[in-house]
Amino acid sequence: MLTERQRQILKAIVEEYIVHAEPVGSRTVSKREDIGYSAATIRNEMADLEDMGFLEQPHTSAGRIPSHFGYRYYVDYLMGPQRLEREDLLEVRRLFTSQMDALELTIQQTVSILSKITNYTSIILGPEVYHNKLKHLQVIPLNERSAVAIVVSDTGHVDQRRFTVPEGVSLSSIEQLVNLLNAKLSGLPLYRLKRSVYQELYAELNRHVEQYEFLVSVVDQMLAVDVDGRVFTSGTTNMLTQPEFRDLDKVKALMEIFEQTDTVTRLFAANDAGVHVRIGQENSIEAVNNCSIVTATFSVDGRSLGTVGVLGPTRMDYRKVVSLLQVLTDDLSRHLRQLYG
Structure with missing residues (x-):
């Protein structure tokens, strides 16, 4: 159990690190308006959070970064919903109010917009069962x-x-x-x-x-027909813009994954409704152990038809991605009902 003060400090460190990608020091945290503690108090709490496994201290830096365990606690207990930027929300709405009656075009546009808004890699898995007649x-x-x-x-x-x-x-x-x-x-x-x-x-x-x-x-x-999954991707090179992936060997391993349909399907398939977040080593493949994957399903008539997913660094903007996927999958499901209802 973390104290309320520890929860506030951990939340602040995660959010600062997501934005700046630099180790976060006690002085940085103390300057936030939502934190009313001295730098010395924060420094002591940061040491305790590190001992408990929520934070890590890279190299000899005085600052800390969240551990995978710290991100997990943030996603499960500290992260609140985020109002999407008006421009992002309008772009999603425009996508599904346009007269697109071709399913494949709808999916391609959706995955493209998702990668553009998040600046991460986006993927949509969908069975051909909703595409074929x-x-x-x-x-x-x-x-x-x-x-x-x-x-x-x-x-x-x-x-x-x-x-x-x-x-x-x-x-x-x-x-x-x-x-x-x-x-x-x-x-x-x-x-x-x-x-x-x-x-x-x-x-x-x-x-x-x-x-x-x-x-x-x-x-x-x-009529218990088995159909192959289809994989639509966008922004696979977006990981090159993330500071965590300056190591070309890491990037190469990630790029190779996207050439393997079976692997991508296994990574992103989601059987349950709702939004799911897998952080770091919670992912089953070593090449994505330094990444996070957020997935959500879309459905028609109560039947799950596919999965929308986002892959990014563990320093992902979880609030934005989760909120965006909730809006996008709801709109996509509604659009598919109109096409095939």
Whole structure:
């Protein structure tokens, strides 16, 4: 447990270091309007905060910098919401009030604006399921109890899924079901297929009273489509402007990560709603152990469709990035609902 004075001093040091990227001394902290303590008192508290692992003293400098643990405490307990600059907010609003009906253009513009406003590297991961539409569904029987569903999208993506034919359901019934699905669902985005089945085809499916539950089970298996993630990035060279990355070997290791789609997906994928912050060594890959990653999901109809992420130094402006991602993902979700609702 930190005392209130220690909390104020730690918060001040983190915020000063985020802005200036220089070790923070007691005199600097004492000059802040929100700090009413003498430099000597602050110096003693800084020593205690260092002993507890919240601060570090680089080299022989008299100043301190936050440790990863210090940043974590700041993000979890000290950081309040930040009102975005009016110009930044207007730029986000203009993005989603423009008449962009092409999803890929929307995503590219979003990731570009995010990197521009933050001056960090921005990434958007999104499954092709919200981008592709159903062209054709086909079922190939393997035997009496199993078959393969083949889902073909309008972009040529083909997904195959083996499924079990429930007892009591004939292959002829499945063939009729597939014909019905093709007639009613062709042209719909893949992510809407299941919902459309239940909303629009309930009456027709229910005509097969004795097989209704079994047919629903078949639909669930057939439409459980796996799709590859898509990665959009912007500002990958922004890390070159950060003083922490004057070491070219560090920068090279980071640049190599962005060439590996699987690695980027693993780093930025977020399964839970809300904004998530991973600091330093909380990231699973050594090359980003001196970075922080902030992610937030966007969704349509309650289903998470992708992740917006920002990568920057641990000296990241967390308040600004978190507030920006909250606004941006809300607006992006609303925009996607208008496009595909």
